[in-house]
């Protein structure tokens with residue numbers, strides 16, 4: 001293992017040398033080609049993945065005073081992998097309204113036999129991915145480096161730029177769960193859906209869904225307007241079913257151009273949220289809701305939960321093992337809701353199309369919609385943002401080797 005400049009200094013010296021501003025813009029260090037210099041260092045908290053889950057973890061550590069490093073193979077906000085639709089309450093709660101593009105009070109669902117227009121008890125919004133990531137990153141205080149994560153040995157994460165050692169590690173790398181122990185399950189065997197969309201120029205007033213088996217036997221199509229862009233795509237719950245042709249067909253049927261493709265695998269089953277001393281949040285833990293494939297607010301929700309646990313460890317309020325146990329239980333406590341959604345995901349494709357149309361019409365009553373969508377939002381409600389403490393800055397950073405509460409408390413009281 002190579003020894004970097006950084007790791008020859010003590011954690012305390014590095015912390016003192018570093019400007020510390022809880023709300024400062026993270027320092028960027030994108031390295032490409034020959035400028036991609038070796039990156040070998042240690043840190044208190046290593047967050048792998050700088051998208052929704054990873055940035056939510058970092059946000060909760062802004063006041064911790066810890067040496068937090070976020071790594072991602074791309075710049076923060078560079079690669080969008082989603083239609084970027086979210087309950088507006090989440091944007092408001094996290095003060096991310098500047099990313100908001102368009103808000104919808106209704107959901108329009110088309111089937112071959114009917115079109116229903118559901119008035120939602122709360123609104124849904126589309127947002128700009130890059131702006132949201134920037135705004136969320138601004139709420140953290142961390143160092144950012146571009147690096148591709150290849151794997152790990154214990155608490156050492158191997159990247160294409162070198163090895164990083166950390167007291168606490170978070171895998172927020174998405175469905176691949178790169179840092180999980182053992183061989184990862186790959187599609188199509190894994191419990192994954194697949195989604196693909198195009199982003200043509202265009203505009204619209206409605207957030208629309210197609211449950212139409214001529215596009216996809218098990219899944220749905222969508223068109224989410226976002227200002228002067230439409231996000232039109234198809235998702236299949238069956239990973240063996242290819243969605244490129246139906247995506248092109250849906251876009252063509254809507255007289256939209258088939259340009260700017262983006263797609264990914266989407267997990268539809270919860271996985272262990274902790275493993276081998278690591279924390280997993282977002283798609284890496286299967287935190288994407290089955291049936292709707294809504295995974296942004298849940299990635300934020302579980303990311304915040306991880307951040308709060310880590311913050312308590314760094315503040316000397318609990319041990320790492322306690323934090324792992326608490327977070328694992330917290331994630332598992334949502335299992336019933338995820339299983340219920342998965343049951344619906346399996347049921348809907350089996351309902352004959354005419355009956356489905358009838359059922360959708362029956363559900364149009366305000367009372368039912370308020371009840372159903374109210375319960376749906378309760379899975380990862382935006383009030384969770386304000387439920388957690390934004391703690392006052394601690395006087396001293398807790399180095400990685402001091403991650404047991406007694407030693408951390410002793411170190412705090414030693415500060416004049």
Ligand SMILES: Cc1cc2nc3c(=O)[nH]c(=O)nc-3n(C[C@H](O)[C@H](O)[C@H](O)COP(=O)(O)OP(=O)(O)OC[C@H]3O[C@@H](n4cnc5c(N)ncnc54)[C@H](O)[C@@H]3O)c2cc1C
Pocket residue numbers: 048049050051052053054071072073074079081082083084085086147148149150172173174175176178194195196197233262263264265266281282283284288293294295296297299
């Ligand atoms: C086509 C499509 C449309 C979708 N639309 C919506 C929607 O409208 N609303 C919604 O709520 N959900 C939607 N989803 C689901 C949603 O995108 C995901 O659930 C969500 O992005 C999960 O967030 P995350 O932070 O866990 O993972 P990701 O957003 O996938 O972030 C993972 C991060 O890790 C980085 N990374 C991955 N591997 C490595 C590596 N080896 N080394 C370094 N970095 C790495 C990536 O660059 C990325 O920044 C959609 C999904 C798809 C595929």
